[in-house]
Amino acid sequence: xxxxxxxxxxxxxxxxxxxxxxxxxxxxxxxxxxxxxxxxxxxxxxxxxxxxxxxxxxxxxxxxxxxxxxxxxxxxxxxxxxxxxxxxxxxxxxxxxxxxxxxxxxxxxxxxxxxxxxxxxxxxxxxxxxxxxxxxxxxxxxxxxxxxxxxxxxxxxxxxxxxxxxxxxxxxxxxxxxxxxxxxxxxxxxxxxxxxxxxxxxxxxxxxxxxxxxxxxxxxxxxxxxxxxxxxxxxxxxxxxxxxxxxxxxxxxxxxxxxxxxxxxxxxxxxxxxxxxxxxxxxxxxxxxxxxxxxxxxxxxxxxxxxxxxxxxxxxxxxxxxxxxxxxxxxxxxxxxxxxxxxxxxxxxxxxxxxxxxxxxxxxxxxxxxxxxxxxxxxxxxxxxxxxxxxxxxxxxxxxxxxxxxxxxxxxxxxxxxxxxxxxxxxxxxxxxxxxxxxxxxxxxxxxxxxxxxxxxxxxxxxxxxxxxxxxxxxxxxxxxxxxxxxxxxxxxxxxxxxxxxxxxxxxxxxxxxxxxxxxxxxxxxxxxxxxxxxxxxxxxxxxxxxxxxxxxxxxxxxxxxxxxxxxxxxxxxxxxxxxxxxxxxxxxxxxxxxxxxxxxxxxxxxxxxxxxxxxxxxxxxxxxxxxxxxxxxxxxxxxxxxxxxxxxxxxxxxxxxxxxxxxxxxxxxxxxxxxxxxxxxxxxxxxxxxxxxxxxxxxxxxxxxxxxxxxxxxxxxxxxxxxxxxxxxxxxxxxxxxxxxxxxxxxxxxxxxxxxxxxxxxxxxxxxxxxxxxxxxxxxxxxxxxxxxxxxxxxxxxxxxxxxxxxxxxxxxxxxxxxxxxxxxxxxxxxxxxxxxxxxxxxxxxxxxxxxxxxxxxxxxxxxxxxxxxxxxxxxxxxxxxxxxxx
Numbered sequence: 001x002x003x004x005x006x007x008x009x010x011x012x013x014x015x016x017x018x019x020x021x022x023x024x025x026x027x028x029x030x031x032x033x034x035x036x037x038x039x040x041x042x043x044x045x046x047x048x049x050x051x052x053x054x055x056x057x058x059x060x061x062x063x064x065x066x067x068x069x070x071x072x073x074x075x076x077x078x079x080x081x082x083x084x085x086x087x088x089x090x091x092x093x094x095x096x097x098x099x100x101x102x103x104x105x106x107x108x109x110x111x112x113x114x115x116x117x118x119x120x121x122x123x124x125x126x127x128x129x130x131x132x133x134x135x136x137x138x139x140x141x142x143x144x145x146x147x148x149x150x151x152x153x154x155x156x157x158x159x160x161x162x163x164x165x166x167x168x169x170x171x172x173x174x175x176x177x178x179x180x181x182x183x184x185x186x187x188x189x190x191x192x193x194x195x196x197x198x199x200x201x202x203x204x205x206x207x208x209x210x211x212x213x214x215x216x217x218x219x220x221x222x223x224x225x226x227x228x229x230x231x232x233x234x235x236x237x238x239x240x241x242x243x244x245x246x247x248x249x250x251x252x253x254x255x256x257x258x259x260x261x262x263x264x265x266x267x268x269x270x271x272x273x274x275x276x277x278x279x280x281x282x283x284x285x286x287x288x289x290x291x292x293x294x295x296x297x298x299x300x301x302x303x304x305x306x307x308x309x310x311x312x313x314x315x316x317x318x319x320x321x322x323x324x325x326x327x328x329x330x331x332x333x334x335x336x337x338x339x340x341x342x343x344x345x346x347x348x349x350x351x352x353x354x355x356x357x358x359x360x361x362x363x364x365x366x367x368x369x370x371x372x373x374x375x376x377x378x379x380x381x382x383x384x385x386x387x388x389x390x391x392x393x394x395x396x397x398x399x400x401x402x403x404x405x406x407x408x409x410x411x412x413x414x415x416x417x418x419x420x421x422x423x424x425x426x427x428x429x430x431x432x433x434x435x436x437x438x439x440x441x442x443x444x445x446x447x448x449x450x451x452x453x454x455x456x457x458x459x460x461x462x463x464x465x466x467x468x469x470x471x472x473x474x475x476x477x478x479x480x481x482x483x484x485x486x487x488x489x490x491x492x493x494x495x496x497x498x499x500x501x502x503x504x505x506x507x508x509x510x511x512x513x514x515x516x517x518x519x520x521x522x523x524x525x526x527x528x529x530x531x532x533x534x535x536x537x538x539x540x541x542x543x544x545x546x547x548x549x550x551x552x553x554x555x556x557x558x559x560x561x562x563x564x565x566x567x568x569x570x571x572x573x574x575x576x577x578x579x580x581x582x583x584x585x586x587x588x589x590x591x592x593x594x595x596x597x598x599x600x601x602x603x604x605x606x607x608x609x610x611x612x613x614x615x616x617x618x619x620x621x622x623x624x625x626x627x628x629x630x631x632x633x634x635x636x637x638x639x640x641x642x643x644x645x646x647x648x649x650x651x652x653x654x655x656x657x658x659x660x661x662x663x664x665x666x667x668x669x670x671x672x673x674x675x676x677x678x679x680x681x682x683x684x685x686x687x688x689x690x691x692x693x694x695x696x697x698x699x700x701x702x703x704x705x706x707x708x709x710x711x712x713x714x715x716x717x718x719x720x721x722x723x724x725x726x727x728x729x730x731x732x733x734x735x736x737x738x739x740x741x742x743x744x745x746x747x748x749x750x751x752x753x754x755x756x757x758x759x760x761x762x763x764x765x766x767x768x769x770x771x772x773x774x775x776x777x778x779x780x781x782x783x784x785x786x787x788x789x790x791x792x793x794x795x796x797x798x799x800x801x802x803x804x805x806x807x808x809x810x811x812x813x814x815x816x817x818x819x820x821x822x823x824x825x826x827x828x829x830x831x832x833x834x835x836x837x838x839x840x841x842x843x844x845x846x847x848x849x850x851x852x853x854x855x856x857x858x859x860x861x862x863x864x865x866x867x868x869x870x871x872x873x874x875x876x877x878x879x880x881x882x883x884x885x886x887x888x
Contacts, residue, residue, distance in 0.1 A: 044076070050072065077149050079153050086106075113405070123394045125141060130350050151459065192259055195215060223260075224267065225268055232427050234427075237423075240423035265438075270437055335369045337384055339361060371615060425461075504537055541571045545588070552568055602623075609623055625826060639863065641675060646844075651669060672700060688845065718750060720840065726789045751765070776796070864878075
């Protein structure tokens, strides 16, 4: 049969062929749907699953969970790449899924927001390039840009703007709205399921023990911020729906409110209260005047009910307690505002760079913060944080974006919306308002669930805009092609940005495992690889330093100890180089070099006291010891005097009985007493801290055998008054102690002094049978036989207690950083145990501005080491030219 026969024959398919062809088309259709849709759907599901993990914020930088959210993010980026790629595919199958069809337009955000996104991207990149830590900033730039890309993905998926009906996806704005609320409900279930309450947290107003649920987002403020963001959206769903679904949304709202309550986040509660107040006022303005009084009474009753519920929360009660508005977290926020202002004074245009705050905060920390705000990673205020990291340009771009979003919301509110869409719009506005108020007390945009929820709200708003306002023009073919190439390039760049740090996190975790399996060489190899891959991250080096320090303490003099000590010094140096403004890295490095290489140690000790002017871990003692070794006795006297201002017990240490310390002790004692006289003259007798200064001055004068002026017993604690009396009249001292005990004013130090004064009448409390052996307790019991006061106080000599450093996972964004706790005590430093047990010199208040200013004045004039805020936010170096030393 010829070709013509083929053309004239009946070419219509048989029924069986039709069935097979139809089945093939359906299989091909569904297979293509399966291949394309999961890119944007699976990506968000992966991120949702990640956010439900316990302590997800920590796991974001922990092995191997870091891979999970990275896979989700890359999946979404590939989805954007596919959406853009369709424009260049001339032969694309018209039955392809949305985003790969060249006939499906690709839309920008519209409403001026694309220019905001472009401007923010440029500012973020420039801020990273001029940052003092560009590699750290670049890592955070990668997150910002990826968030922006995800916004474009879902802007072109939800309601599929501009697509034909057959091309639209099932993800409508209604389903996205419901999905966000359902995800929030799941988060609440996880949060409440992981919560472990106890009786103490309900009664305590203490920040560390009060009601504060940090699961699953990693911090109680994150948890509160997320739920206050989602509650208005859930309320809007309950208003919009009918029938049994309304009951579901009401129950969901109650669940979210319960999770918000137990978070203990006061900023989130403030946002909730403001939203409720604004909602009530807006409704009151629209109520019929004849019925307005009923709405007013309902609002008053609701306010009373909300107030009673909130005040049952111990964290909220602190606001209403005496001095509640000046508690440490609230006062810290004032200091953080000033810290942000200092950054803008120094770097007004571009700030310090995204994610760099923890690396530089010590340079900008106000002097009056005292012993607080050590190495903070955020300023607990979203606008101030943005301004500090991105400068005024970055803040300006963000504010423009907020104005455009608000403008779009107002335009939509004025449209004749369907009831469901009006409820949705009201929920969006309520969520942004509540979270905006909460955001004034915290910064949370780097948390994946919160950032994702905010992006979802913007997408919902844009979907409403497409429905009720003139549609934006789709992106042209040329711009789409360029964007497609840009996304492809960005995917390649992400590999070079994310992979090294991901491997760093992996090697750090594997090194830890190898070390505690006693495979030291393998651990060293992995720590070194982690350092080489990301030399800007101090975590692996700092963890190695701490692990090797513990090993060094148990090794005797041997070649193995020398090798360990060499590795220890190398890693400590690497940690300091990665984070040169970390006061403890500088302090620890100075201690490690203290005995073997004082010339190398001295500059690090000088930097440590500038970064931490009033820390309680003997920084000025270390500096004074090094200066004394260098033969600079005048500067050493000043350093030891500074130590006595920070830690008055330093004048009682046994080292003053030995050379070369004994030669300068009289000068240190006289200078210290003169400084305390100056402080007493600057503090009002009715002011806080005066009585502590007064008794400290009296005790130091007595201890150093300086002339003691007449002391007012009313300004002394009973234990101090008794000690001053006991040197000459034991009976009078006992009377003071017994009188205080008879009033029920007991304390461990007063009980100990009473036991020494009269062991028969006040026997020592026997230790619990379950308690482990306490060497200090045994030594104290033996010392009670000494009947003279000063010999008794000096009878037991021990090393000072080790300090503890924590929460560095927040600061250095590496899960292994939780192991960085090392705070080395200066070598050979000793103290008298009984002076500490009697609490003769209690710690100063965390904020004590008069003392901080006095320390600053002495350190500046005597050592020429001003605080960075008084030195153009830069550290100063000691003048080593007169010491015959050189800076390392």
